[in-house]
Amino acid sequence: MKQTGREASNSSCAPESLLAAAPGQGQASVLYPDPVIASRDPAISPGSLKLDLYASAVTLEHLGGRGVLEGSYVEVRNGLSCGEWFGAFDSKNRFQYAHSDPRFQETLSYYTGDRFRARLDELRYLAPVEPVRIVAHCDLRNNAYFQFAPDSAGRLYPRVCLSDSSLTKGAYYSDDAAVTIHELQHATTTDLYTGGKRSEQLNQFYYDEAGALNEAVSDFVALVALAPAVPENFDPRQFSRWALDKFTPGFRGTRGANRCPEYDSRFGSRCGGFPGLSSEANTVSYVYPDGLGWPYADNFTGADKVRQAFNLYPAKEEIHNTGLLVTGALFDLYETLKLSHGERLAEGLVMKAVLEAIRHLPRPTAANRSPVTFRGFAATLLEWGPAVGLSREDLDAAERIFTERGLVGGRMLEAGWAQRGEGTPESPGVRIEDLPQILKSWLGTPDAIPQGIETGRNNKLDPGEVVALWFDLRNVSEVTAGGILLKVTSLDPDAVSFLGYEANPGFVAPEETQIFYSKINGTAATAALTSGLYPIATSNSYFKTVPEFRSRPVTPVWIKVSPTAVRGQVVTLRVEAMPSNGSAAIVEFPITIN
Amino acid sequence: MRTRALILSFVIATALWRFTRPVSPGPLSEVAPAPSNPPAYLPARPFEAKASAQAVATATPAAVGSRGLTWEGLQAKYGKGLRAEFGKGGRLASLRGVPGGVPGSADFSPDDPDEVIRRAREILVDARQLLGLQDSLPVEISATKTNPASAQVFFQEHSEGLQLAPQGKIVVDLGPKGELVGLDSDYVPDVRPAKAAVLAAEEAVRRALAALPEPLRQAKVEGGARLIWLAGRDARLAYEFFVEGRQVVVDAENGRILWLRDRRES
Numbered sequence: 001m002k003q004t005g006r007e008a009s010n011s012s013c014a015p016e017s018l019l020a021a022a023p024g025q026g027q028a029s030v031l032y033p034d035p036v037i038a039s040r041d042p043a044i045s046p047g048s049l050k051l052d053l054y055a056s057a058v059t060l061e062h063l064g065g066r067g068v069l070e071g072s073y074v075e076v077r078n079g080l081s082c083g084e085w086f087g088a089f090d091s092k093n094r095f096q097y098a099h100s101d102p103r104f105q106e107t108l109s110y111y112t113g114d115r116f117r118a119r120l121d122e123l124r125y126l127a128p129v130e131p132v133r134i135v136a137h138c139d140l141r142n143n144a145y146f147q148f149a150p151d152s153a154g155r156l157y158p159r160v161c162l163s164d165s166s167l168t169k170g171a172y173y174s175d176d177a178a179v180t181i182h183e184l185q186h187a188t189t190t191d192l193y194t195g196g197k198r199s200e201q202l203n204q205f206y207y208d209e210a211g212a213l214n215e216a217v218s219d220f221v222a223l224v225a226l227a228p229a230v231p232e233n234f235d236p237r238q239f240s241r242w243a244l245d246k247f248t249p250g251f252r253g254t255r256g257a258n259r260c261p262e263y264d265s266r267f268g269s270r271c272g273g274f275p276g277l278s279s280e281a282n283t284v285s286y287v288y289p290d291g292l293g294w295p296y297a298d299n300f301t302g303a304d305k306v307r308q309a310f311n312l313y314p315a316k317e318e319i320h321n322t323g324l325l326v327t328g329a330l331f332d333l334y335e336t337l338k339l340s341h342g343e344r345l346a347e348g349l350v351m352k353a354v355l356e357a358i359r360h361l362p363r364p365t366a367a368n369r370s371p372v373t374f375r376g377f378a379a380t381l382l383e384w385g386p387a388v389g390l391s392r393e394d395l396d397a398a399e400r401i402f403t404e405r406g407l408v409g410g411r412m413l414e415a416g417w418a419q420r421g422e423g424t425p426e427s428p429g430v431r432i433e434d435l436p437q438i439l440k441s442w443l444g445t446p447d448a449i450p451q452g453i454e455t456g457r458n459n460k461l462d463p464g465e466v467v468a469l470w471f472d473l474r475n476v477s478e479v480t481a482g483g484i485l486l487k488v489t490s491l492d493p494d495a496v497s498f499l500g501y502e503a504n505p506g507f508v509a510p511e512e513t514q515i516f517y518s519k520i521n522g523t524a525a526t527a528a529l530t531s532g533l534y535p536i537a538t539s540n541s542y543f544k545t546v547p548e549f550r551s552r553p554v555t556p557v558w559i560k561v562s563p564t565a566v567r568g569q570v571v572t573l574r575v576e577a578m579p580s581n582g583s584a585a586i587v588e589f590p591i592t593i594n
Numbered sequence: 595m596r597t598r599a600l601i602l603s604f605v606i607a608t609a610l611w612r613f614t615r616p617v618s619p620g621p622l623s624e625v626a627p628a629p630s631n632p633p634a635y636l637p638a639r640p641f642e643a644k645a646s647a648q649a650v651a652t653a654t655p656a657a658v659g660s661r662g663l664t665w666e667g668l669q670a671k672y673g674k675g676l677r678a679e680f681g682k683g684g685r686l687a688s689l690r691g692v693p694g695g696v697p698g699s700a701d702f703s704p705d706d707p708d709e710v711i712r713r714a715r716e717i718l719v720d721a722r723q724l725l726g727l728q729d730s731l732p733v734e735i736s737a738t739k740t741n742p743a744s745a746q747v748f749f750q751e752h753s754e755g756l757q758l759a760p761q762g763k764i765v766v767d768l769g770p771k772g773e774l775v776g777l778d779s780d781y782v783p784d785v786r787p788a789k790a791a792v793l794a795a796e797e798a799v800r801r802a803l804a805a806l807p808e809p810l811r812q813a814k815v816e817g818g819a820r821l822i823w824l825a826g827r828d829a830r831l832a833y834e835f836f837v838e839g840r841q842v843v844v845d846a847e848n849g850r851i852l853w854l855r856d857r858r859e860s
């Protein structure tokens with residue numbers, strides 16, 4: 001294996017030629033699962049000089065016998081210092097380093113990844129079967145991710161990248177086992193759903209419930225895998241108490257599996273307001289669909305935190321955020337099964353139930369480009385639970401928990417729930433972005449935006465323009481609509497048609513495309529959020545449910561107006577809105593060509 | 595002040611946990627060999643064949659040479675409880691059954707790749723008319739997943755010897771006894787031949803980089819596989835590249851960007 005960019009003199013990198021060493025086991029020093037738990041000190045920070053005091057000795061398993069961190073389940077490389085070659089090397093497999101040594105993080109990544117993937121194998125859900133490459137100290141980009149990446153021959157292989165923080169010295173994502181497991185689970189989820197070694201994902205649109213489920217499963221699996229390591233006075237439902245909590249100065253990005261967010265007025269009393277939604281009482285419950293879109297971490301001060309969360313948190317539809325309630329439902333199930341089966345058996349049962357359900361989720365077709373929904377996943381898990389050993393009592397518990405979370409049963413949206421909303425003064429019913437500077441930066445292919453500033457700042461459809469467009473669907477039901485797939489058809493395709501896949505991930509044909517909205521408030525949720533001391537400026541339309549919808553190119557459809565379209569002509573876009581919790585509704589949006 | 599700090603922090607945090615972006619298939623550099631006695635619509639020889647034990651079929655499907663079964667025939671054979679959705683042109687788009695439907699062979703095991711592949715091929719041959727499968731647009735097995743509870747077989751459509759994208763996939767889902775519990779298809783039966791490539795790979799690389807934001811334009815470009823990209827009804831010969839996690843598909847005739855997605859799952 002040839003490495004690139006490695007400093008030959010860098011003593012923290014393995015030699016290019018690896019000699020035979022002892023296979024099997026090795027010794028290591030780790031802070032597991034993260035420095036907070038290892039030290040039992042919630043206030044410990046990446047800059048602490050005491051970290052080494054809390055390291056403990058562990059045994060590494062499944063080593064391949066070349067003296068590097070290469071095993072049957074994972075192999076760990078160093079991105080920054082060794083050009084993605086192996087870093088730690090010891091012919092006797094002794095991987096004991098100080099926290100300040102980059103090989104410390106490599107070693108913890110191996111320990112975490114090997115344990116996690118060995119357990120998947122034990123459960124018969126090891127996917128992909130080949131070892132996953134973990135790149136510790138991957139880069140300086142404040143991120144962690146999984147991808148099937150191409151090797152030098154163009155073959156795709158599973159790769160996890162764990163960055164170093166550029167914001168905080170000594171802060172490494174590879175020091176947080178929750179992050180490592182989260183990313184490794186993406187490899188498993190993606191492989192089970194797509195067959196693997198492909199550039200496909202569970203996610204279909206930028207924001208959809210498939211993508212959110214992908215994130216929820218990764219968070220849940222990390223929580224449940226690490227739960228036995230969490231002492232009693234720490235919250236086992238807090239995800240990433242190190243990286244997401246401590247790496248970005250002035251901001252906590254931590255997520256969790258509790259039934260309400262940290263800023264809920266009754267978070268400290270086990271989310272005592274559950275199930276509830278009230279701006280005045282500062283209560284939000286992670287119940288589908290009204291619990292979608294509320295961030296988890298408490299970054300707010302004052303008495304109106306729920307209102308602040310709505311006003312200040314700009315990514316309500318973002319998939320890590322909307323997945324929270326599924327993470328919570330699965331952790332509820334784990335804790336319930338733990339009472340009857342014990343910790344280890346409950347963990348195995350819930351893991352198997354989740355992973356088996358992923359195998360049976362529907363795949364995209366032209367009729368539905370994003371068919372996976374939270375409710376569909378819950379139903380699939382219940383259907384396949386018996387095949388992995390869930391008893392009748394276990395299934396009853398699962399059904400009860402999913403029902404509490406709005407993932408099973410509940411009141412459905414009635415036929416005709418959707419109407420045309422207010423939209424914008426320039427284009428009633430819709431919002432049109434036609435400003436060329438914005439569109440070019442969003443699309444990445446400037447040539448695709450023909451218009452200049454003359455017509456490109458009136459938020460209307462002008463002949464010859466390419467624009468991004470959102471539909472202001474209004475929900476006249478009491479029930480909030482969740483997981484809404486929009487099938488959009490141009491009834492005047494000679495005048496307005498849809499751009500291809502390069503812009504519309506839901507492209508079906510020039511006259512048809514699809515897109516996904518996370519939720520649209522019903523009238524009951526609107527009342528709960530707009531009354532009392534701390535009214536929120538929201539309403540029962542898409543634009544008022546997700547006010548920042550237009551700040552990113554994640555939920556528009558991209559439209560091309562024919563240069564020969566006639567000014568004054570009224571064109572119609574027909575939207576079939578299919579929520580996961582009720583009937584499809586058809587709404588027509590007439591738009592006048594300017 | 596606090597509001598501004600929060601929004602700024604959020605910008606940093608979302609850079610940190612970047613949203614993942616959508617999906618379409620990429621090329622499969624490892625293509626399974628065809629069965630020793632393939633049905634008519636499976637090619638006699640694989641494209642870029644590479645041995646893969648899991649994909650070797652051992653049986654000759656019963657319906658080779660036939661047109662396959664009607665919907666009623668499929669229900670009669672695989673279970674009256676099957677629910678189907680038909681898409682454009684009346685083609686079968688998806689099927690759902692339940693565990694406990696009509697079993698496969700008596701000794702079927704979802705943990706046996708050979709058995710699983712044999713059963714999946716049988717289903718595809720029976721459903722070939724309903725799916726619209728064409729001899730000129732063969733499907734090949736791209737992956738097989740087995741365990742004691744169930745099995746899934748992933749088929750990929752090819753045109754002119756190249757993988758089709760972003761559509762052209764069929765997934766067959768089998769229960770513990772080989773019962774048909776699911777099938778999803780976005781197989782395309784009418785792909786017009788693509789025009790020949792006129793763009794050299796080097797020029798396609800340049801186009802791919804130009805479509806990315808500035809910091810990525812100096813990055814290493816990987817991949818370069820050729821595939822047939824379906825843009826509406828048009829088949830386009832295309833190059834597929836990867837640049838630091840971004841998948842970029844470039845039209846090999848005119849250099850247009852057909853697809854650009856961040857494939858990193860953060």
Ligand SMILES: [Zn+2]
Nearest residue numbers: 215218859860
């Ligand atoms: Zn993730």
